[in-house]
Amino acid sequence: MSFELTKLPYAYDALEPYIDAQTMEIHHQKHHGAYTNNLNAAVQGTAMEGKTIEQLLAGISALPVAVRNNGGGFYNHNLYWEIMAPGGAPAPEGDLAKAIDAAFGSYKEFKDAFTKAALTRFGSGWAWLVKQGDSLVISSTPNQDNPLMDLAEVKGTPILGVDVWEHAYYLKYQNRRPDYVEAFFSVINWDEVAKRFKG
Numbered sequence: 001m002s003f004e005l006t007k008l009p010y011a012y013d014a015l016e017p018y019i020d021a022q023t024m025e026i027h028h029q030k031h032h033g034a035y036t037n038n039l040n041a042a043v044q045g046t047a048m049e050g051k052t053i054e055q056l057l058a059g060i061s062a063l064p065v066a067v068r069n070n071g072g073g074f075y076n077h078n079l080y081w082e083i084m085a086p087g088g089a090p091a092p093e094g095d096l097a098k099a100i101d102a103a104f105g106s107y108k109e110f111k112d113a114f115t116k117a118a119l120t121r122f123g124s125g126w127a128w129l130v131k132q133g134d135s136l137v138i139s140s141t142p143n144q145d146n147p148l149m150d151l152a153e154v155k156g157t158p159i160l161g162v163d164v165w166e167h168a169y170y171l172k173y174q175n176r177r178p179d180y181v182e183a184f185f186s187v188i189n190w191d192e193v194a195k196r197f198k199g
């Protein structure tokens, strides 16, 4: 059994004008497609074959760097597509909203801290909202690392993540990462994030 590139749950142009169709198509087909193919090539014919992506990430410090980079890329993009939706909700609700208030003070303070994590990640990487038990923390990781990896500085279950590699925004926003991150907040699928928070 091998890892498969999932279809997006919406059309490539569904997140316009916040994220443009061309970026979405290249990002999904070429970038995510390459991570998926390279992950399959890296595990094929080894003891890693047949393991779930979560199993691989949990022991990533002992695995080849190709699995770390491409396994992370495979997992991270699956999450990224799913936690976005056209016209996403303006803010979280229910238990997730309460947990955000408890951890950060308010939604506004959460948004500021998450944005700061995304903007201060030097070079390529991700910013995350991470579930640790019933609590939430924000972190960021370089390259395609994520909080499920045993070598991550901040470990836990990622329930929201923003890709800050230039390939995620350069066509529309060029060097303006702050504009992309602000736009990202307009397409967050808070229902999906809440589902992941529930576990």
Ligand code: MN3
Pocket (backbone or CB within 6 Å): 027, 031, 077, 163, 165, 167, 168
């Ligand atoms: Mn990407």
